Amino acid sequence: MTVLDRTATSSLVRRHTFTRAGVTIEVLDQGEGPAVFVLPSLGRGAEDYDAFAGLLADRGLRTLRPQPRGIGLSTGPLDGLTMHDLAGDVALAVESLGLAPAIIAGHAFGNFVARMLATIRPELVGGVAMLAGSAGMLPSGESPYDPEVLAALARCGDLSLGDETRLEALRIAFFAPGNDAGVWLGGWHPHVKAAQRVAEAATPVSVYFAGGEAPILEVQAARDTIAAPRFAHVLREQLGERVTTVVIPDAGHALIPEKPVAVADALAGWIVARTG
Template sequence: MIPSLGRGSEDFDTLLPELARGGLRLILPEPRGIHDCSTLDETDTLHDMAADIARIIEVESAAPAVLVGHAAGNWVARVLAHDRPDLTCAVALVAAIVTNTVPKEVSASISASFDMTLSDHERLGHLQRVYFAPGNDASVWLQGWWPDVSAAQRRAARQTPDKDWIRVADMHPTLYVAAAEDVISPPPDLDALCNTIGPKAQNTVIANAGHALLPEQPLAVAQSLLSWITNLPPVAASA
């Protein structure tokens, strides 16, 4: 389970009880630069970030694995699935940008989320505007932001010119878990999704949620993942 831009694996904590009850083995790697983890090198790309996850899967003897990438974590999930199909049985993209371009004003609020010189009140306004559905409590995301990690991950993405990994659903069963009120990545329809990432794509839409999604509707997200994983084709399901 791979977290979003500049955020840690604890974002998945609210999903874990339901997923564990469903019998899944869960691995939550901490991105480089968080807590005591070493940082990304200046020359690292998304392929290097994916290689970190690959090593963990190998050490844990967890292949083939279902890769779950939340928001920007979908980059790493897709690159890993492309680079190491032997370690991958399926991919889930949760509130991921795959068919749209982020508007400038939305991008500005994303950047402001990492600006710790702003007051909590200012940051809360940005969080509510771009990450949470109206009426949902954005204050749960005031903490947990790692600006240096975000900058390093964005640099790695810029330094990844190849795009073969984008069409992950050409090779692997892929579920897109969309948030109905996501202003960063509005839910794509299935035709647009398949045209962009490949014919093995499926989608589901979670109501009353924005781009944060995990803290907003953890049970619905966990149940969507469980239902899909348990109905994967026999070869994938054998993982």
């Protein structure tokens, strides 16, 4: 099923739903040109990228945003998921739209789903873009998070807490100093976040670390406290020249609401260079 509406960017958005094996995935589809699927951060949905999708459409890209199951019109079991299941949901969207091989851009947690898809269904993926995405594996003895950041990360989407408490947690975990953390007070889906955490824990990072053999764009936020810049070398050291790294200044782990134009430029430039 396909319906039409408009986002705040005034760009026409086509909304599709596709169903297979008891799972329905809603996809927001905007623009024309080479296809890029944008996968959201942990416990968050496609609406985070309304403005960003417009920027990509303006740069000549067809931007597709699958809603994670449990958000919007996307439905399916949430118990006992693995990363295979989450990647399969994206595969359903890519296959149903006939857009393989497509660029899969994963924001934060979404980068794990993108790399999983490239691992299990390489024929569907023309490249993976990691937007503020952690490599997932660190050098021996390194700790990924400062304890304060880890505690703040848990508070951000805890809707039982007051706005001021959550706002301060967002500033610590997701946003660089001076950027507006208030834009992420809403948009959290705790039941989806919990299911995605289970899927992550059920699937060793080693399974999808390499992202198959796909080319990888690593868009690093210079002030990221989650996917810290000091670990940006990990993927390049392991995977070599198929990894391209771009650093966005004055941005934290939220990245896209902080510096949407810079991220759109980096992503579009990489895609256009690959597709001509």
